[in-house]
Amino acid sequence: GSVAMLLSFLGIYFAKGTFDFATLAEMARSGPLLGGKLGWIAFAGIFLGLAVKVPLFPFHTWLPDAYETAPTGVSMVLTGVLSKMGVYGFVRLLLPLFPREIQTLGP
Numbered sequence: 001g002s003v004a005m006l007l008s009f010l011g012i013y014f015a016k017g018t019f020d021f022a023t024l025a026e027m028a029r030s031g032p033l034l035g036g037k038l039g040w041i042a043f044a045g046i047f048l049g050l051a052v053k054v055p056l057f058p059f060h061t062w063l064p065d066a067y068e069t070a071p072t073g074v075s076m077v078l079t080g081v082l083s084k085m086g087v088y089g090f091v092r093l094l095l096p097l098f099p100r101e102i103q104t105l106g107p
Helices: 002-016 023-030 036-053 062-069 073-096 099-105
Strands: none
Touching: 002 023, 002 036, 023 073, 023 099, 036 073, 073 099
């Protein structure tokens, strides 16, 4: 998941020349951030990376093993922080950068 997200961000960088989130969000407001297939591939890579972090079905298979083998403190961090960061990533990254893709997938 993290590799897919990293490759997506690198694709965005090579296409737009910046990692600045405010600049990228402004570009996305004025038109599609990346056109055609490249935009959908970048969206899918970031979505996949965040879906593993949340964890969304069917990307959740790692979580029971992590809870079982992790010490109590690590389990608390997994429960309280990591899953919420994935949801925050959906809201903070995907909504501003890919509004047209999300609107297309929405009901």
